[in-house]
Amino acid sequence: TKAAAGASGKRSPVHRHLLSSDFYVKTCPEVEQLVGSVTSQRHKVAPSAGPATIRLFFHDCFVQGCDASILLAPGSEGKGEAVEREMGENRNLSPVGFDTIDLAKSAVEKKCPGVVSCADILAIAARDFVHLAGGPYYEVKKGRKDSKAPAVNLANKVRFGLPRANSTVNELLTLFAAKGLGPADLVVLSGAHTIGFAHCSHFVGRLYDGGGDPTMNRQLLQSLRLQCPRSGGNADVVAPLDVETPFEFDGKYYEGLGKGMGVLGSDQALWNDPRMRPVVEKMATGGKGSFFAAFAEGMERMGEIQVKQGRSGEIRRDCARHLAN
Numbered sequence: 037t038k039a040a041a042g043a044s045g046k047r048s049p050v051h052r053h054l055l056s057s058d059f060y061v062k063t064c065p066e067v068e069q070l071v072g073s074v075t076s077q078r079h080k081v082a083p084s085a086g087p088a089t090i091r092l093f094f095h096d097c098f099v100q101g102c103d104a105s106i107l108l109a110p111g112s113e114g115k116g117e118a119v120e121r122e123m124g125e126n127r128n129l130s131p132v133g134f135d136t137i138d139l140a141k142s143a144v145e146k147k148c149p150g151v152v153s154c155a156d157i158l159a160i161a162a163r164d165f166v167h168l169a170g171g172p173y174y175e176v177k178k179g180r181k182d183s184k185a186p187a188v189n190l191a192n193k194v195r196f197g198l199p200r201a202n203s204t205v206n207e208l209l210t211l212f213a214a215k216g217l218g219p220a221d222l223v224v225l226s227g228a229h230t231i232g233f234a235h236c237s238h239f240v241g242r243l244y245d246g247g248g249d250p251t252m253n254r255q256l257l258q259s260l261r262l263q264c265p266r267s268g269g270n271a272d273v274v275a276p277l278d279v280e281t282p283f284e285f286d287g288k289y290y291e292g293l294g295k296g297m298g299v300l301g302s303d304q305a306l307w308n309d310p311r312m313r314p315v316v317e318k319m320a321t322g323g324k325g326s327f328f329a330a331f332a333e334g335m336e337r338m339g340e341i342q343v344k345q346g347r348s349g350e351i352r353r354d355c356a357r358h359l360a361n
């Protein structure tokens with residue numbers, strides 16, 4: 037807990053206390069159960085729904101804040117206007133995440149029409165999936181509105197707002213700091229990579245450039261080379277981000293980093309960097325308790341990025357489309 041709190045960076049005073057756990061207590065008291073009925077069902081039938089949804093929440097919050105802007109369908113910002121999902125790092129977001137949020141939204145709309153934002157549903161669903169995979173259960177604060185206005189300079193916001201698998205630690209720190217998140221948050225939130233998978237394109241450079249990244253475990257390097265040829269491979273092949281337990285939300289991701297088992301350069305870089313390594317070690321050795329508490333806090337902070345309220349946002353009926361006005 038201390039690790040995350042200690043270096044968590046400033047929380048903008050404007051965003052403080054805006055959200056609350058009981059935001060829908062009068063208007064939609066059963067919102068968590070409604071979302072939960074969908075997430076628990078999806079977790080059983082579609083194991084990729086969890087990781088996909090958690091990543092979706094991250095990509096939403098890092099571009100214009102947690103406002104469901106990522107959910108808008110092509111064409112919804114006006115004819116010929118691009119939307120976030122079509123851009124850069126978002127292009128390989130799995131459709132399974134979007135489908136999950138649509139299902140959850142439908143379930144909520146049936147009982148409480150026009151009341152609960154897509155941004156809040158995404159935050160609740162992400163928490164559910166963390167918990168369903170064996171991670172911590174934490175309260176989700178609610179009261180976010182969905183984005184109303186299209187972003188100015190959207191392409192640049194996506195390009196410079198989202199990290200890449202080959203970003204340096206300094207780049208990652210700068211990017212997180214711009215969202216009010218500190219160095220410990222970077223390490224702790226990267227712990228989401230304890231579940232899920234990555235396509236070869238995100239790490240193939242590490243396998244072949246300069247004879248292979250010397251900081252990657254040799255055995256891992258050999259086996260990933262078999263799956264991911266330097267060129268001409270199947271673009272759909274994926275490798276687990278946490279080689280040991282890709283479906284379990286646990287501390288194995290951090291233990292792996294100490295053995296060179298990070299698949300993404302940005303993950304292994306956390307261990308390789310002397311400033312970040314102590315936090316990685318703390319997460320690896322502190323047991324589930326310290327990672328889980330820190331992760332829950334980190335998610336809460338991430339969920340507060342550039343929250344929209346009042347007339348600066350809307351409550352969409354269909355998460356992929358703005359309200360008709």
Ligand code: HEM
Nearest residue numbers: 087088090091094199200201225228232233234235238302
């Ligand atoms: C620190 C910088 C980060 C970088 C550079 C990064 C990059 C990536 C990349 C390249 C993938 C593989 C995508 C694919 O090939 O389909 C991925 C997957 C994933 N990321 Fe991150 N990520 C970062 C932080 C985060 C954070 C903060 C979270 C959530 C709190 C997160 C959650 C996930 C999840 C759950 C997956 C697995 C997705 C799936 O299996 O569908 N990541 N990330």
Ligand SMILES: [Ca+2]
Nearest residue numbers: 096099101105
């Ligand atoms: Ca957003």
Ligand SMILES: [Ca+2]
Nearest residue numbers: 230278281284
């Ligand atoms: Ca794991």
